[in-house]
Structure formats: structure tokens, C-alpha cells
Amino acid sequence: MAAFGLLIASGQLAVVAGLAGAVFVAVVALALLLVAGRGDPVAATREPDDPQAAGAPYARLANALPDPILVISGGAAEDLSTRRYLFANRAARELFRLDQETGLLVAAIRDPQVLEAVDEALFGGIAADCVYESPGVQPKTLRAHARPLETAPEGGRLALLAFRDETELRQVERTRADFLANASHELRTPLASLAGFIETLRGHARQDEGARDRFLAIMQAQTERMNRLIDDLMSLSRIELNEHVAPGDRVDLARAVMDAVDAAAPLARQRDVRLVPDLPQAGTASVVGDRDQLVQVAQNLIDNALKYSPDGGAVGIRVLVALTAVHAVAGERPAAARLSLLTPDRAEGLYAVLRVSDQGSGIARENLPRLSERFYRVEGQKSGERAGTGLGLAIVKHIANRHRGGLVVESAPGQGSTFTAYLPLAPENALRPVAKMS
Numbered sequence: 355m356a357a358f359g360l361l362i363a364s365g366q367l368a369v370v371a372g373l374a375g376a377v378f379v380a381v382v383a384l385a386l387l388l389v390a391g392r393g394d395p396v397a398a399t400r401e402p403d404d405p406q407a408a409g410a411p412y413a414r415l416a417n418a419l420p421d422p423i424l425v426i427s428g429g430a431a432e433d434l435s436t437r438r439y440l441f442a443n444r445a446a447r448e449l450f451r452l453d454q455e456t457g458l459l460v461a462a463i464r465d466p467q468v469l470e471a472v473d474e475a476l477f478g479g480i481a482a483d484c485v486y487e488s489p490g491v492q493p494k495t496l497r498a499h500a501r502p503l504e505t506a507p508e509g510g511r512l513a514l515l516a517f518r519d520e521t522e523l524r525q526v527e528r529t530r531a532d533f534l535a536n537a538s539h540e541l542r543t544p545l546a547s548l549a550g551f552i553e554t555l556r557g558h559a560r561q562d563e564g565a566r567d568r569f570l571a572i573m574q575a576q577t578e579r580m581n582r583l584i585d586d587l588m589s590l591s592r593i594e595l596n597e598h599v600a601p602g603d604r605v606d607l608a609r610a611v612m613d614a615v616d617a618a619a620p621l622a623r624q625r626d627v628r629l630v631p632d633l634p635q636a637g638t639a640s641v642v643g644d645r646d647q648l649v650q651v652a653q654n655l656i657d658n659a660l661k662y663s664p665d666g667g668a669v670g671i672r673v674l675v676a677l678t679a680v681h682a683v684a685g686e687r688p689a690a691a692r693l694s695l696l697t698p699d700r701a702e703g704l705y706a707v708l709r710v711s712d713q714g715s716g717i718a719r720e721n722l723p724r725l726s727e728r729f730y731r732v733e734g735q736k737s738g739e740r741a742g743t744g745l746g747l748a749i750v751k752h753i754a755n756r757h758r759g760g761l762v763v764e765s766a767p768g769q770g771s772t773f774t775a776y777l778p779l780a781p782e783n784a785l786r787p788v789a790k791m792s
């Protein structure tokens with residue numbers, strides 16, 4: 355599973371790296387064109403916005419580039435004051451807060467690693483790369499590439515210094531590493547417990563029939579937990595793989611929810627919790643979606659409501675149709691805290707809404723923002739024997755996102771919780787508003 359995730363991720367990285375490589379070759383070519391403008395590199399680059407200046411079309415092009423680039427000249431290796439930037443495109447001027455188009459390099463960039471890379475390109479004639487962390491409130495991680503350019507006509511040396519923003523890439527790498535560490539940790543816990551019981555059963559508990567039965571029951575629960583974890587991890591990975599592909603089937607949300615209610619009925623009986631569905635007429639809550647995924651949304655929300663409900667409690671499962679986004683997210687528990695865990699990009703039109711409410715332990719306001727994080731579980735909560743994996747709400751959020759929908763939680767400690775998932779209504783339903791609000 356982990357290897358599968360890594361393979362996908364490294365494939366994505368390779369695609370990004372390939373594209374970035376091609377862009378970089380184009381930047382070097384552009385820099386060469388800039389310095390080649392009518393033979394005089396300084397004249398060619400001094401006034402990038404002056405339409406009369408030689409090389410101006412290339413300067414305009416360079417200014418349109420999102421990546422920062424600078425053309426640097428160097429006289430003598432031992433004299434720092436001979437390193438000057440002859441051209442800095444708009445992105446470079448913004449990054450280094452330059453108000454002049456040419457100037458002393460050390461006055462613009464103080465990072466020793468970047469300066470060293472520039473020297474290698476200028477005086478060693480070789481390509482050099484390094485990482486540059488930009489200072490500021492929102493620091494960025496950039497990769498700096500220094501490349502030697504052809505020697506200037508009057509004998510000076512020239513180099514290109516280009517930067518590529520890798521902040522997002524680093525973030526993705528960090529998230530993936532965290533995810534793998536968490537997933538391994540989650541699987542290791544039941545495995546360690548299994549290994550411990552096997553050892554005990556082979557050792558001093560070998561002849562103890564009572565202990566054997568007890569331990570085997572615990573071992574079974576642990577293997578079931580591992581199974582649940584792997585199922586959830588597989589679901590999450592499948593959902594993420596096609597998250598950007600909009601679903602195409604027409605699904606009656608009410609029927610999908612009813613299937614989830616039926617599936618949860620035995621567990622509800624076992625936990626002595628009443629399931630109270632309130633669903634609209636068949637055919638009115640039609641959404642464009644993926645049926646299995648919508649059943650899973652309902653299942654995960656109902657499962658949680660059951661898990662955190664007290665014995666004898668009730669779980670309300672309502673489907674409402676033709677609500678605007680504002681009505682879909684509107685609260686129904688005045689004393690509770692409410693938070694949107696997912697908001698659709700374009701919250702227009704009408705929605706089909708699934709609300710699952712319980713009378714359980716509730717969740718404190720400060721824990722709400724982390725609910726849909728993978729593996730997050732509120733500490734110290736009682737969830738019965740079916741300990742959760744911490745992946746259920748992450749799955750719900752990703753499915754809602756694929757359906758261009760939203761997810762809201764409303765809760766207060768001791769007063770239960772309401773989770774609301776809302777999805778755009780299919781066009782023909784959206785034309786016939788059936789206002790059912792309560």
C-alpha cells in the first residue's frame with residue numbers, strides 16, 4: 355500500500371521535474387537572447403521595459419515569466435564588487451525587493467550558498483544549484499540554478515541565476531512522509547499486540563484454556579482493526595486517484611443513504627441506538643455522482659454517529675433537497691460551534707443535503723478544525739469497542755470535494771454533533787426546487 359502510494363507520488367514528481375526541466379532550458383535560451391541583444395549585453399538588458407531598447411522583446415518575455423531570473427556579470431574572482439546583476443526580471447525584483455534594474459549583486463542577494471553557486475558559474479564555468487529559503491512572513495523554498503553564459507564581448511564573464519519555487523513540492527513531500535509514518539505507526543500498534551499475544555500463547559499461557567480464549571478474542575479484534583485500517587487506506591488512495599475526475603452517474607442521494615441506513619441497522623441494534631431516517635420522495639434528490647462513494651459518505655457519518663452515541667440514543671439521518679449553499683451550512687444547534695471543513699469553489703445553485711445528527715459526546719470547539727485530518731482522533735473520547743481509524747472524515751471530505759460539494763460540522767461537548775455533507779443537485783432537480791427545510 356505504502357509502496358503503491360510512493361510509486362504514484364514519484365511518478366507525479368517525475369512529470370513535474372520533466373516539465374520544469376524543459377522550462378529551464380527555455381529560460382537559459384531566453385537569457386542568452388537577452389544578453390545577445392545587438393551585441394552589447396549591458397545595453398540589451400539595462401532597460402527591460404523600454405520598447406526602444408535592444409533586446410526589449412526578450413526582456414518583456416522574461417518579465418512575464420513567473421520564475422525569478424537574473425543575468426549576472428563578474429570581473430575579477432577576488433573582487434566581490436565586480437559581481438553585478440545586469441538584468442532582473444519582474445519576479446526577481448519582487449523576490450529580492452529590488453528597486454533598480456541593475457546593481458551590486460551582494461547588495462541584492464546575501465545568501466552565501468547562492469553567491470557561491472554564482473561564482474562557480476561565473477569563474478568555474480560550471481552549473482551549480484542550491485536551495486534558497488526566502489525570508490519573510492510566508493517563507494518560500496526555492497531552488498537556485500546558476501549557469502555560465504557565453505563570455506561578454508568586452509571580456510567580462512556572464513552567468514544566469516534562475517529560481518524555481520519548490521514550496522508546494524516540499525509540502526507535498528512532507529505530507530507524504532508524514533502520511534507514511536502515521537500509516538506505519540497505526541499498523542504497527544495492532545501488529546505489536548498480536549506478536550505479544552502469540553508469544554504469550556506459546557509460552558506460559560499454553561496450557562491455560564481461559565487465558566487462551568481471552569487472548570484469541572483480543573487477537574481477532576486486532577486483526578479486524580488492521581483490516582479496517584487497510585480498507586480505509588485503500589479507499590482513500592482510490593478516491594484521491596480520481597478526485598479530479600468529476601463523477602458522471604445520476605444518483606438518488608436518498609436511496610444511497612437508505613442503503614447505508616440498512617447496512618448500519620444491525621450495529622445500531624447491537625449498540626441499542628435508534629436510527630431515525632427522514633428522506634424525501636424518491637427521485638427528488640438526484641445528484642451527479644458516484645453511487646458507491648455517496649453510500650460511503652453516509653456510511654462513515656452514520657458509523658461515527660453510532661460510535662459516539664450513548665446507549666439508548668437516537669441518530670437522525672435527514673436528506674434535504676433544493677437548498678442553497680447558505681441554507682445547507684446554516685446551523686440547527688444554536689448553542690453549538692460550527693465549522694466548514696470543506697467549502698465548494700463555486701457555491702452557487704441548489705444542493706442535496708445529508709445531515710447526520712447524534713446525541714453523543716460532542717466535540718469541543720478547538721478540536722473541530724482538525725477533524726478531517728488523516729488519523730486525527732479527539733483524545734479521551736469513548737467510541738465503544740470499534741475504535742476508529744481516524745480516516746473516516748478524511749474520506750468523506752475527499753468524496754465531497756470530488757462531487758464539488760461541502761462538509762460542515764456543528765457540535766458542542768455533551769450535546770451531540772451534526773455533520774452535514776452537501777452536493778450539487780443534478781440539473782433537472784435544480785430546476786424544480788422542492789423546498790423542504792426544517
Ligand code: ADP
Nearest residue numbers: 658659662731732742743744745746747748771
Ligand atoms: P474515526 O474512524 O476515528 O471515527 P473519523 O475521521 O471518522 O475517524 O473521525 C475523526 C475523529 O473525530 C474521531 O476519532 C472522533 O474523535 C471525532 N468524531 C467524528 N465523528 C464524531 C461524532 N459524531 N461525535 C463525536 N466525535 C466524533
